[in-house]
Amino acid sequence: MEYINIKGLTTKLSYIGFGTATFTLEDEEHFHKMLDYYVSKGGNYIDTARFYGRGSGIQHTEEMLGRWLAKDGNRDKVILESKCCNPYMSRKLEMFEEMPRVGRTFMYDDILFSRDHLGVDCIDLYLMHRDNPKVPVSEIMDTFEEFLRKGWIKAYGMSNWGLERIAEAYEYCEKMAYQGPSVVSPFFSLVKLEKPWYYRIPPFKEEWLPWFEEHRDVVISAWSPQGRGFFGNYPQFDPEKADAGTRMSVLTPTNLARKERVTKLAEMKGIRPSQVSLLYVLSQKMPVAAIIGPRAEKDIDNVINASEQRLTEAEINYLTLKSDTL
Numbered sequence: 001m002e003y004i005n006i007k008g009l010t011t012k013l014s015y016i017g018f019g020t021a022t023f024t025l026e027d028e029e030h031f032h033k034m035l036d037y038y039v040s041k042g043g044n045y046i047d048t049a050r051f052y053g054r055g056s057g058i059q060h061t062e063e064m065l066g067r068w069l070a071k072d073g074n075r076d077k078v079i080l081e082s083k084c085c086n087p088y089m090s091r092k093l094e095m096f097e098e099m100p101r102v103g104r105t106f107m108y109d110d111i112l113f114s115r116d117h118l119g120v121d122c123i124d125l126y127l128m129h130r131d132n133p134k135v136p137v138s139e140i141m142d143t144f145e146e147f148l149r150k151g152w153i154k155a156y157g158m159s160n161w162g163l164e165r166i167a168e169a170y171e172y173c174e175k176m177a178y179q180g181p182s183v184v185s186p187f188f189s190l191v192k193l194e195k196p197w198y199y200r201i202p203p204f205k206e207e208w209l210p211w212f213e214e215h216r217d218v219v220i221s222a223w224s225p226q227g228r229g230f231f232g233n234y235p236q237f238d239p240e241k242a243d244a245g246t247r248m249s250v251l252t253p254t255n256l257a258r259k260e261r262v263t264k265l266a267e268m269k270g271i272r273p274s275q276v277s278l279l280y281v282l283s284q285k286m287p288v289a290a291i292i293g294p295r296a297e298k299d300i301d302n303v304i305n306a307s308e309q310r311l312t313e314a315e316i317n318y319l320t321l322k323s324d325t326l
Contacts (some may be wrong), residue, residue, distance in 0.1 A: 001014050001015065001016065001041065001043060001304060001307075002014070002158055002307065003014045003015065003044075004289060005254075005287075006079075006125070006182050006183065006219060007155060007179065007180070007182040007217045007218075008148075008155030008156075008179055008182050008258055009124060009125075009154055009155055009182075009202040011044070011079060011294060012264075013045050013079050013219075013289060014042060014043045014044045014045045014140075014289070015045065015282060015288075015289050015290065015307055016045070016209045016289070016290055016291070016292060016300075016303055016304060016307055017043070017045035017046065017047050017081070017221065017289055017290065017291035017294060018034075018038045018043055018045065018046050018047065018051055018291070018292070018294065019047050019223060019291040019293040019310075020046065020047060020048045020065055021048075021049070021052040021053070021054075021061065021293060022053075022054055022293050022295070023053060023054065023057050023061060023064065024053065024054050024055045024056045024057035025053075025056040026056060026065065027059050028064045028067070031064055031065075031068070032064075032067075032068045032071075032239070033151070034294060034295075034297070034300075035065075035068050035074075035297075037127070037297050038294070038300055039074070039077050039078065039299075041300060041304055042304075043300070044077060044079050045078070045079050045080045045081065045289065045291075045292045046065065046078050046079070046080055046081065047064055047081045047082075047103075047185075047221075048065055048080070048081065048082050048083075048114075048118075048280060049061075049082055049083040049084075049114075049129055050062060050082070050083070050084065050086065050110050050113055050114055050117075051086050051088075051089045052192040054093075055091060056091070056123050057238070058089060058090070058091045058093075059222065062082065062113075062114055062117040062118045063117045063118075065118060065278075066117055066118040066119040069118065070119055071120060074101055075120065075198055077247050079124045079125065079222075080118070080120065080123055080124045080166075081123070081124065081125035081126070081127065081183075081223035082112035082114045082118070082123050082125075082126060082127075083110075083126070083127040083128070083129035083159055084107045084111055084114075084126065084127070084128060084129060085100075085101050085102045085103075085105065085106050085107060085110060085128050085129050085130055085132075086101065086130055087099060087100055087128040087130065088101065088103055088171050091288060095244045097199060097200050100130065100132040101126070102130060102131060102140070103132070103135045103139060103140075104140075104142075104143045106240045107128075107143045107144075107147075108143070109195075111123070111152060115152065116125075120148065121151070121152070121249065122132040122151055122152060122153065122154065123152065123153050124153070124154050124155065125142070125153070125154070125155050125156070125157065125182070125183055126147060126152075126153040126155075126156050126157075127156065127158060127159045127183060127185055128140060128156075128159065128161070129159050129160065130159070130160050130246060131158070131160065131161045131162070131165055132188050132218050133165060135248050137165060137172050138172055140169070141169055141172055141173055141176070141178060141180075141224060142176075143177075144156040144178075145178050145179070146290070148179060155179070155182040155183070156179075156181060156182065156183075157181040157182050157183035157184055157185065157218070158181060158183075158184055158185070159184070159185035159186065160185070160187070160201045160202065161184065161186075161202075162202050163205070163208040163211060166181070166184055166211075166212065166218075168180060170215065170218065180217070180218075181218055182217070182218065182219065183218070183219050183220075183221050184218055184219075184220055184221070185221040185223055185291070186204035186220065186222065186223070186324070187201060187203065187204055187219075187223055187224050187225060187305075188204045188220060188222035188223075188225065188281060188283060188288075189222065189224060189225050189227040189228075189230075189277060189280070190227060190231070190253055190258055190262065190277045190280045190281070190319060190320075191227035191228075191230050191250075191258075192206065192254050192255055192258065192320075193249050194249070194252070195248060195249045196249065197245055197246065197249035198224075198228075200321075201276075203249075204256060206320070208250070209284060209285075209286075212284075213239070213285050213286045213288050216286050216287065219286075219287045219288070219289060220284075220286070220287070220288045220289070221288075221289040221290075221291060222281050222288060222289070222290050222291065222298045223291045224291075224293075225277070225278055225282075225290035225291070225292070226274045226275055226277045226292070228302070229266060229274075230250060230255070230259065230277075231259055231262050231263075231273040231274050231277045232273065232274055233275070236253065237250065239251055243284030254321065257321055258319060258320070258321065259273075261318060261321075262276045262277055262319060265315060265318070265319065268326075269309075271303065271306060271309075272306075273305035274302070275302060275303075275305075276306075276311075276319070278290060278303060278306050278307065279306060279307075279309055279310065280311060280316060280319055281302065282307055282310065283310045283312075283316060290303070290307070298320045309310055314326055
């Protein structure tokens, strides 16, 4: 396992993070065993959020994780990341996007909820889960700094923000001599999105990568770095079975061509297409972490084994259709 320096933390972060969004209360014993296995393999980066979980687990993931953290000194083994200001979500995964929960009051409400349910005084990394451009970045960054002074967090950042707002927040923090954002967590993968796919989350654009190359104190932590299974043979990506959002956002000529090249490169390297798609994320010119959502120990093994390699610039150009040769 490889590790990354994170501004504000004294412990390095593992390149591969464990995403906790998919578990239910009935899964708790399995969830804990998966966490044990992940840590035994050298992982130390656990990502969660107030509204995470599925079915009976909605808004219970932090509670389930808290019970694991309380066992056998587990809290000292990991870097804990949680998030605030997601729109309200029902157990049926209905997201009430028309009522954004972004701002100082919501940040306080969510961090108090999360600290209580996780059973911790301090959350190492605390991210803004969503954005509302109507809320000034000054209000959000000022509140993050309040949390730092209270000892409730050690570092902060943003998830699912556009680059213009990220840059504005970064510049405001520099002006105020704040610690500033340490992590930006987008849906970043080899899947190229021109339109939002998952809820109304704005797509991460490859054209933004040079900004992160210049601002290396802000680490990208990619969620769904393998494209939510797009590079595998899953029925949800069959054009005849896919929903309208997937057809418009994902099943484009560009992505289908990329998938074909991923498959070809995987055959050449003797690894899985999903592993090639992960390597694209990890092989950028600046530090990038990848948050996976494992359901079995083999999922962790496959990702860790793949992460030991890197793609060449020629291979990246081939996968992104910038070049037709390797």
